[in-house]
Amino acid sequence: LRPGFPAFSGRRADDPAQEPVAEAFDAGMRVLAHVPSADRWGREYLGGYLRLLATDLALKGHEPQAAAMLERALSVSPRDPRTLNNLAALLNLAGRGPDALVLLREAVAESPSYLRGWRTLANVARGMGMTEEAAEAERRLRELME
Numbered sequence: 001l002r003p004g005f006p007a008f009s010g011r012r013a014d015d016p017a018q019e020p021v022a023e024a025f026d027a028g029m030r031v032l033a034h035v036p037s038a039d040r041w042g043r044e045y046l047g048g049y050l051r052l053l054a055t056d057l058a059l060k061g062h063e064p065q066a067a068a069m070l071e072r073a074l075s076v077s078p079r080d081p082r083t084l085n086n087l088a089a090l091l092n093l094a095g096r097g098p099d100a101l102v103l104l105r106e107a108v109a110e111s112p113s114y115l116r117g118w119r120t121l122a123n124v125a126r127g128m129g130m131t132e133e134a135a136e137a138e139r140r141l142r143e144l145m146e
Contacts, residue, residue, distance in 0.1 A: 004082070007071075017139050019060065020060050020064050021057065021065050022051045023067070023078075024054075024056060024057050024068075024069065025065075027053055028050055028053055028069055028072060031046050031050055031053075032046075032047055032072065032076070033102055035076055041063075041112070043076050043077050044076070044077050044080065046076050047073045047074070047076040047077025047080055048073075048080065048082075048083075049130045049131050050069055050070070050073035050076060051069075051070065051073045051080065051082060051083045052112060053069055054066040054067075054069035054070045054073060054086065055068060055086065057063060058090065060084075062116060063090050063093060063094070064094075066090060067087060067090045067091065067094070070083055070087040071087065071092065073137055074087065080110075081107040081108070081110045081111040081114045081117055082107075082114075083105035083118050084103045084104070084106055084110070084117070084118075085103070085104065085114070085116055085117045085120050087103055088100035088101075088107065088120060088124065089106045089120055091103065092124050092127070097124055097127065097128045098128075100124050101121070101125065101128070101130075101133075104117060104120055104121040104123070104124060107120075107121075108121060108137075108140075113144055115141060115144055115145065117140055118137050118138075118140050118141040118144065119137075121133070121134075121137040122134045122135075122138045123136035124141065125137060129145035
């Protein structure tokens with residue numbers, strides 16, 4: 001699949017036209033062109049699309065570029081808990097745990113029923129030795145799963 005706007009379009013696997021990073025950023029630029037005329041729901045859709053492009057980049061091993069794309073997504077839709085969570089996960093992998101915690105706290109504050117946000121918060125807090133915060137996040141996660 002090759003990123004396009006508003007959806008992915010197919011291409012042959014042996015087509016060397018563009019590398020994944022260049023394709024994703026090209027699609028991202030096309031998304032950003034629609035932002036000025038978008039209402040709130042349009043911005044959420046466009047931010048979500050950028051988040052999906054970033055996910056594709058991360059899955060292909062391009063974590064720094066994925067983080068940059070997620071930052072763009074947050075500039076379009078700053079309150080999306082999924083984007084906050086995904087960026088936090090990448091920041092944590094890059095050794096920026098304190099920055100990740102800030103984003104994760106924001107994600108679960110924005111959407112208190114967001115299971116993945118609580119799970120990621122618990123994991124990052126535990127990894128940083130913040131056992132009380134990790135335990136609280138795990139408790140919230142268990143409550144939501146009941």
